[in-house]
Amino acid sequence: MRQLVSLIVLGLCCMLLSASVHAQRMASYYSQYDLLSSPPSAVGEGLSGFANPALPALQPNTLQLQWSTDGRDHGDVSDIGVFSSVGGLSGAVSRVERGGFRSTGYHVGLAGGTKRFATGIAYQGFAGDKRAFGRVNRLTTGAIARPSRYLSVGLTYNIGLETDDREWVGEVGVRPLGTSRLTVFGDMAVFQGDALRDAPWSVGGAIQVVPGVEAVGRYFESEAFSLGLRVNLDRAGVQSQARFNPSQAYASSAYGIRLGGAQPSAISEAVQRGGKHVVLELGGTLSYQQSQVQAWTQDGVGRFYEALRTIERAGASERVQTLALNLSGLRIQPALAWELRQALQEAQAAGTTVLVYIDYAGMNTYHIASVADHVIMDPVGRLTLDGYASSQTFLAGTLDKIGIAVDDWRLFSHKSALEALDRTDFSDAEREQRQAYIDAFYETVRTDVMASRGLDNATFDSIVNDQTLLWATDAESAGLIDGTGRWSDLDDLLDTHVGGSTSALSVDALNELHAASDAWSAPPTIALVYGIGGTSIDSGMKAKELAETIRSTADRDDVKAIVFRVDSPGGDPLAADLVAEALREASEDMPVIISQGQVAGSGGYWVSMYGDEIFAAPTTLTGSIGVVAGWIYDDGFSERAGFDYDVVQRGERADLTTGYNVPLLGVELPARDMTKAERDRTEAQIEALYDEFVSGVAEGRSLDVDSVRTVAEGRVWTGTAAQERGLVDTMGGLPAAIEAARTAAELDRDWVQVQEVNAISGFFGFETLIPAPIRALVSDRDRAPETYDPVRDFVRTMATHQPHPLVILPPGWAPAPRP
Structure with missing residues (x-):
C-alpha cells in the first residue's frame, strides 16, 4: 500500500x-x-x-x-x-x-x-x-x-x-x-x-x-x-x-x-541435465563473518554459510551431476564438520554424486570426506586419525611464584572456569565432563565413518590406536579412501571415478542460476543473524550493536522469521541479557529459531534460551548454566617485580579495583584481597545472578525451576545430551534451522529468501595486516587464531571484569579448528 x-x-x-x-x-x-x-x-x-x-x-x-x-x-x-x-x-x-x-x-x-x-x-x-x-x-x-x-x-x-x-x-x-x-x-x-x-x-x-x-x-x-x-x-x-x-x-x-x-x-x-560438475574449494578456516573488503576480493567460498548454501544448491540443481570438494588445508571444528557432512548427505539424497579430495587430513576433515561417494587422496598425502583430546595449562604454580593470588569462589559444582588459575590438574567434575564431550566427538565420528565406509567398531578403533598415521597406500588398504590422485588432475579423476562427460559450473554461475527469477516483488525474508564471539558489550559479539540489529530486523515488514546463529563461550551477563531480551521481544512477533554452532555455553546459552526452537549438532558444547567469579590480586608480585604503588581515595572501598598494571596482560591487578564483608556481599550477588539465569532458562524452555537446577550448576553438555535434558530441541545444522523457521512462519518453500543480516563485520579488517605475534597480545581467536592463548585471554577477561561475576566457559573448552 x-x-x-x-x-x-x-x-x-x-x-x-x-x-x-x-x-x-x-x-x-x-x-x-x-x-x-x-x-x-x-x-x-x-x-x-x-x-x-x-x-x-x-x-x-x-x-x-x-x-x-x-x-x-x-x-x-x-x-x-x-x-x-x-x-x-x-x-x-x-x-x-x-x-x-x-x-x-x-x-x-x-x-x-x-x-x-x-x-x-x-x-x-x-x-x-x-x-x-x-x-x-x-x-x-x-x-x-x-x-x-x-x-x-x-x-x-x-x-x-x-x-x-x-x-x-x-x-x-x-x-x-x-x-x-x-x-x-x-x-x-x-x-x-x-x-x-x-x-x-x-x-x-x-x-x-x-x-x-x-x-x-x-x-x-x-x-x-x-x-x-x-x-x-x-x-x-x-x-x-x-x-x-x-x-x-x-x-x-x-x-x-x-x-x-x-x-x-x-x-x-533439459539440455544440461546431469551435464555439470561444481567445484567447491574449502581450504583454510571457514568464518561466519568477514570484512567488506574481504567480501569484494574473495575468490570462491570463504564463509561457512556460503559453503552450506553452495552444497544445498548443487544438490537441488538438475544440471549438476557431481559436486567435487577440495578439502586441502581445511581447518574446522567438530560441530561445523558435522554440519557440512549433513549437507553433503542431503545433496546425495537428491541424486548428486560427491567426490572429495584430501591431502593432509585429520579427524574433522576425514569426518566430512568419509561421506563422499568417492574419497580421493593425494599419493603423497597423510591421514592422521588420532582421536580427540582436551588439555589444560594450569598456572597456579606460576602465579604463586610471581606473587599473584587467585581466590576461586566456586559456588557451583561444575563451574570450573578458574581451575586453570588455582589448580595443578583437573577436578573430578571437570575431568568427568571433559571426558564426556571427548567421547561424544570420537563416537560421532566413529559412527558416521563406520556407516559410510563399511567398517566396524573394532576396525575403526584399531586404525586410531594402532596405525594413527596413514599414508595414501595405507588408507586405501584400510578402506578409508577410494583412490589416489592430484587435485590438478580433477577432470581425469571425475572420468575415472564418476564417469560421464561433464563441464564445470562455477559457484558464481550456480548462484546466478539459482537466483534466476521472473517473479514480481520480493519474497518474504528469513533473516539470518549472527552472534559470534564472547558476550561483550563492544567487542566479541558486540552486544549493544547486535541487540539493535535484532530489533531493527524484527521491525522490517518483509522479515517473517529470524534464525539466530550463536557460537559463543559467554562472558559478560549484561551483554548476554541485552541480546537475549532483543530475541525475546522479536519472538513475540515472529518465529525465532536458534542455531547453535560449536559452542553455546554459559552466556552463549543465555542468549539462546528464549528461542522458539533450539537446534544443535551432536558435538555442540552447550549449557553451562552457572556463574563464575573470583578475585585475582597482588600477593607479592609488586615487591618481586620492584613496583611501587600509592593511592588516594574517597570511599571506603574505592581502592578495591585499583592496583598495579601487569605488563603483557594489559590489566590492572588489585593491590589487596577482599575483606570478608566484601566477599560475602559479592557471593550474594553471584547467587542472585545464578537464580536469574536459572529462572530465565525455565521460562524460555518451559521447564520448572527445579528441573533446570538439576542440569545446571555449570554443567557443560554435548548437543545430544542437552537434547535429552530439554535444553535443546532438535539435532540439526543451520539449514535445518532455516527450514524450521520457514515452516513456523508458514512460508511457501518456493517463495521465500534467506538474508544474512550481519555477515559483513567492518570494512577493512585491519587486524590481518598486523604481524601475528603482535596481534596475539591484543587479539582474540577470530583475529589471531595461530597464536591465540585461551588462558591468557581468560585471565585478562576475569581481571578486567572483577569483582563482577561472569557467565563464561573455562578457557580452552572450545575446540580449535583443526584438520
Missing part, C-alpha cells in the same frame, strides 16, 4: 510541473515504443528502461538488440535499437527509418529502489529527421510498484522539452496464480488536456508454456493486435512478434535478442 501511495504522490508532483496547453504533439507512447510486445513492466525486459526508466532497478543487467521489419520483407528493417541496463543505469541507441526519413535517438537513465518499489528518470534526445516522426527531446520519469507477486503497477510521465506536450502512461499487470504462468495486463496513454475517454489503450496476456517459453498477445483499442513468442536460454533469449493492423491484416514483424542476467529456462535445464 505504501508503494502505491508513493506512486500517486509521484504522479501529482509531476502534474504540478506540467503545462496544460501543448503547441505540437510529440510521438505518443504507442508509436515511440512500438517494439514492445507488452507494457514495459508486465512481461520480459521492457526495453531495459527505455519505456519506463524505473525498470532497471527491478531486473538483472541486460543487453538487448530489437528491430522490426515492414510488411513481409524481413530484410527491410524500419526500427532498430540497442538497449542496456547495468546496476540501475540504463542506456539506449535507436533508429527509425521510413519513407526516406531517418531519425536516431539516445537514452540515458538512472533507477533505484527495491524489488517492491522503484523509481527512475531518463533523458531522451533525438537527431535527424525527428520531426517527421514526432520525436522531440524529452524528460521521462517513471515508477513501478510491485507490492506482491500478484500485482505490478507502473506509471510514466513524459515531458516534452521542445514542445509543451505532457503524456501520462499507466500500466497494470496481474498474475492470478502469483507466478509467470499466467499474466494479464493493460495500459493507457493520455496527453495532458485530452479527454480520458479518447485515450488509446491496450490489453493482453502472456501464457508460460514451460519456464522460459512464453506466448504473448496484445490487443489495441484501434483493433490492431500482435502475437509473439519469447524464449529464454539462461543468459540469452530471443523473441519475435507478428503485428496486425486494424483491418486484422499482417503488417510487420519485430524481433529481439537478449544477453545478460540468467532467466529461468526449462530448455536449458
